[in-house]
Amino acid sequence: MLNQSSPLDLTFQALADPTRRALVERLVRGPASVSELAQPLQMSLPAVMQHLAVLESSGLVRSEKVGRVRTCRIDAAQLSLAEQWINQRRMEWVSRLDRLGQYLETLKDEDGEES
Template identity: 60%
Template sequence: MDNNYDAYFHALSDPTRRAVVEHLVRNPATVSELYAAHTMALPSFMKHLKVLEISGLVRSEKKGRVRTVYIEALPLASAERWITQQRRIWDRRLDALQNLAEHIELNTPSKDGSK
């Protein structure tokens, strides 16, 4: 079921790597193109790409001396689903509490003190 959450979330926990993802969802890009937006040394940047690739969020192919990097949609969707599911459970709980509050309000004696 593609549950590599540790790696997915770890990969997304760094701003450089999120910037790469933000680039790649718009267009595949070569290492140089991706690197252009950043100021660190290239080998440092390459490490980030490797983290992304090992996690599975990204795939790459080398042709000649140029490596092109592509986003992988499924892992991103998988990470999204985990969060969405948690939020949904939380939302349902809020609803339940809300309903409970209304129910109590309806059955609570008002100012007249009637039991």
């Protein structure tokens, strides 16, 4: 719990909250200001800002302020990072099942030869 979190920690943590996923779902359809993002959500503006801070520190969202409005947009590269980690695990799992299946086939063949 010593705050030395990896990018992957921060990204999955960011995605673990429904409000933050809703923010991401909104932002993939295009950039938006803080108050635009807050408008459909049932919570105070500071709460939304704190969620945005989490998203930003994970790298999923970037933002810049022009005048008094801060415009937020997603960074798809970070989304891919999380997706890739999961995909690689699933691939390993599938390839293990394949090897297991092949092994079982050889057992069956040997069995056939024996009978």
